[in-house]
Amino acid sequence: MENIYVLMLFALVALAAIDLVVGVSNDAVNFLNSAIGxxxxxxKTIMIVASIGIAVGAIFSSGMMEVARKGIFNPGEFYFxxxxxxxxxVMITDVLLLDFFNTLGMPTSTTVSIVFELLGAAVAMALIKxxxxxxxxxANLSQYINTEKAVLIISGIFLSVIVAFSIGAIVQYLSRLFLTFNFEQKPxxxxxxxxxxALTSITYFIFMKGLKGTAYYNDIKGLLEGNEMYIxxxxxxxxxxxxxxxxxFLNVNLYKIIITVGTFALALAFAGNDLxxxxxxxxxxWNSYEAWSVSGVAATDFSMEVLAGKVPTPALFLFIAGMIMVVTLWFSSKAKKVAATEVNLARQSEGHERFQPNSLSRIIVRSSLGVISGLSFILPKSVQQGVESxxxxPVVNLPKKKIYELPAFDAVRASTNLMVAGILISIATSYKLPLSTTYVTFMVAxxxxxxxxAWDRESAVYRVAGVLNVIGGWFFTAxxxxxxxxxxxxxxxxxxxxxxxxxxxxVLIILVRNxxxxxxxEKEKAEKREIKREELITAKEVIEETSDHISEVVTRVDKLYTNVVNNLTLQDLGKLKKTDKHVLKLxxxxxxxKDEAFYFIKSLDDSSxxxxxxxxxxxxxxxxISQSISYISKASYKHVNNNHKKLKKGQIKDLKIIDEQLSTMLKQIAVVFHERKFDDIYEIIEEKHELFDHVSKSIEKQINRIRSEESSAKNTTLYFGNLLETKDLITAIMNLLELYQEFHLSMKKAKIKM
Structure with missing residues (x-):
């Protein structure tokens, strides 16, 4: 029997290592984003400073381990x-949950996850008992669960969302009124x-939060507690x-110091307390096994009262954990994905929005605009003009090719993020109020x-939707x-x-799959050539860009059209549904x-x-083209899903011929644009008539069938719809080729003239 628990210990150690990786990948957003943005x-400096903070915090983190032992449940009520x-x-759930959020690129709270996992597991075991x-x-459930502590932790965590957002907004507003966007020109x-x-708040944060959970805090406790205001x-x-x-006298960039020290402080606190x-x-x-293994009592009879006391964590374990966290910080691509989500939501500039608006985000933005409009009638014009100023x-006069180097937000906002997050976490710690550092740092930002x-009328509805998605993810986590x-x-x-x-x-299967x-x-993203909206684009690059788009679209349409025809013939509902998903993605x-067209055009150089x-x-x-294939796919899926009659052999035969001819043409087009053989476009345009004729003849055949033998209205609707949409598809492709041929010829003439 003892061997079973040894194996479980080994499994828990392995899960701990994995949890460190997935946990840091998600929580790195807490202390990196202000510096990154x-x-x-x-x-490189950010990573080095954060790594030092993590290493120091991890080594001195022993004092916070009691949360897992007795913070949520009463250990004396359970056996080994x-x-x-x-x-x-708990550990199996934690690994799966955090990896899920990392894969989505969404920040969540490792504190909330571990608290609710411990609560859920303890409640389940208590109910079994x-x-x-x-x-x-x-009614006896309360004797197993540390109800008062659990309620305090949960309420503190969720209250921090509102407090952090409100205080962050107020402090930033006052900071901007004081310093403005031209802060570098101020005295x-x-x-x-x-x-x-800022540095005072961060210093206080390092001592009160970063060091309070460490084993060495008692050595300086007398100097700190009671002397806070003096310090x-x-x-x-x-x-x-x-x-x-x-x-x-030295012209040093103070904001660089604030952001560097603040990043170190948050990394220190993260490792020291969230470990x-x-x-x-x-x-x-491990502590439970050590106590049980020397007791000589059966595992089913050994009470776990030992967990109610304080047990120091070996320094070696803390060192190993810290090293795993540091390595993960440097090499985790998922950490960068999670960080990008927050930077994207907080950025000052416009651009592609990741999140789509929803009804609630629209209501919030509309209501906020109403409040702002109301305030404009109350406040004197002079006050409004003063605030606006x-x-x-400031207007930044940079060459177009350098604009993409601009930060997501300026140093004042980054400093405020770090300062406010530090103050809030420090205050909560001094009053022994539990909270989630993820919730605080994200909502402050x-x-x-x-x-x-940063959220103007162009972007507010998307940004608010993004914040609501993240907050919704937090409740989902719990x-x-x-x-x-x-x-x-x-x-x-x-x-x-x-x-x-x-x-x-x-766990292994899901982790490997993810x-x-x-x-x-990541490989597809690396291989896919993307022109950033801020880059300088020439007419030649427009040709390169559009050629790649056309080649990719026609290749995918070729495959999708063939799939629809084949799966419609076989009445394969599952594959039709899968094809429809690919069509939606296209x-x-x-x-x-099209959404990025504004920025693309804005980036064109003057000569193009x-x-x-x-x-x-x-x-x-x-x-x-994409709308045509979408109609064909949806109509075919709907027909089969509603269990309507199969297409007749003659109809299927005609569709197969059209598919073969269309596929041949699309493959030729893909080669033309992939290999930039634009002179071959004319030949493809000339060959379109045969395909058009076959589609038209198929329509005429169906008309004759209706008059003589066709008895299914649904069949006719589907068949006519697919044929007419195929005709529109071919027309759009031909119009595209003719446009490209015209532009290519004009470019060649312009080159000859030059």
Whole structure:
């Protein structure tokens, strides 16, 4: 029996290592995004500073492990075998949940996930015990769960969302009124005062939050507690004086110092306090095993009261955990994906929006515009003009090829993000109020974005939808963590080591699948040539860009059309549905190109402005093509899904011939644009008549069938619809070829003239 628990320990250690990787991939957003978005500090410096912060915080993090041992449930009410089941269910759930969010590129809270997993697993095990006991009912659940502590943790976590957003918005608004967007032109004393406030708050944060959970905090506890105001006052005077000297006489960039120190502070606190989210449960399991193995008591009879006390975590384990976190920080592509989500939502500039608006985001934006409109009638015009002048953005005269180097937001906002997040986390820590560092840092960043007017009428509905999606994901995290951990607890209790083995196999399969899928997406993204909206684009590049688009679209349409015809013939509903999903993806990509047309055209150099008309027409024809194949796919799927009659042999035969001819033509077009053989376009245009004729003859045949033998109205609707849409598809392709031929010839003539 003992061997079973040894194997479970090894499994928990392996899961802890994996959890560190997936956890850091998600939580790196907490301390990296302000530095990444502002571009004040180089990426290499950011990574080095964050790595040092993580390493130091991890090594000194022993004091926070009690959350996993006794923060959520009363360990004395469970036996050793039950505790091991709880811990195993929690770790399996945590790895799967965090990897899921990493794959989506969505920031979530590792604190919330571990809290609700422990709660769900403990509740499930408690209910199992209650069901097996004759003298207990559901009312006895409170004796197993640390209800007061659990409620405090949960309420503190969710309250932090509102507080962080509100305080972030207020502080950023005041900071911008004080410094404006032309902060670099302000008197040196302005920057020194702001730096003094920011560095004081970050210093206080390092001591009160970054070090409070460490094993060495007791050595300096007497110096810190009770002297907070004195420390703050002295620190403010020292930092302000030093900042003024540095900027006045040495011309040092104070914001670079603030962002560097702030990044270190958040990384330190993250590793020192959130490490419990990743290895707290395995360490609790290790402590439990050590106590049980020397007791001589059966696993089913050994009470886990030992977990109620404080047990130091070996420094070696903390060091190894810290190194895993540092390596993950440097090499995790999923961490970059999660970070990109927050930077995208907070950026000052316009551009492609990742999230689509929803009804709630529209209502919020519309209501906010109404409030703003109402305030404009209340506030005096002079006040409004004064405020507007403080928010005027400076005109940056950079060459077009350099505009893409501009940061997502400026150093003032980055500094405010770090300062406010540090202050809020420090205050919560001093009052022993639990919160999620992810929620605080993310919502502060969103609040400062709103106050900084990064969300204007062009982008607000998309940004608000993005924030709502992320917040919705947080509630989803809590719910799924609780339910999944509870289910896994029940399954492990029921199936024992067999259930554990199967669940671990499930973890392995899902992780490998997500890794391969993510790797494939990254490879496709790397291979796909993308012209950034800020890059300088010439007429030649327009040809290159559109040629790639056309080649890719016609290749995919060729495959999709053939799939529809074949699957319609076989009445294969599953494959028709799969094809329809691919068609939707194609439509989405073409729509995204049209959404980016403004930025594409804006990026054209002055000598190729004429190419903008050509580019818009190409996108228009590509959209016509994608809409045609979309209609054909949807109509075919709907027909089969509704169990209507199969197409007749004659109809199928005609569709097959059309498909073969269309496929031949599309393959020729793909080669022409892929290999840039534009002189061959004329031959393809000439060959279109044969295909048009066959489509027209097929329509005439169907008319004759209706008059003589056809008895199915649904068949006729589908067949006519697909044929007419095929005709529109061919027309759009031919119009595209003729447009391209005309533009190509004009380019050749212009080149000859030059």
């Amino acid at each position: 502002s571009k004040v500090v180089s990426m 075998n039950e505790i091991m089941i709880i811990f195993m269910a 209650i069901a097996m006991a004759d003298d207990q009912t559901i 040196k004393i302005y920057g020194a005062l702001f730096s003094g406030i 703050i006052g002295v620190a403010f005077i020292l930092w302000t004086s030093l900042s003024y000297v540095l900027t006045k 419990v989210n990743f290895i707290g449960v395995p360490m609790a399991a 403080r928010f005027e953005k 969103m609040g400062t974005s709103l106050a900084d007017r 719910f799924i963590a609780f339910v999944t951990a509870a289910i896994f607890t029940y399954l492990i209790n029921l199936g024992g080591i067999t259930a554990v083995s199967l669940l671990l196999l499930l 890794f391969l899928r993510h790797k494939k997406e 439509n989405g990509e073409v729509d995204a190109l 402005v004429e190419a903008s008309r050509f580019y818009l027409l190409v996108l228009g024809y590509l959209q016509d």
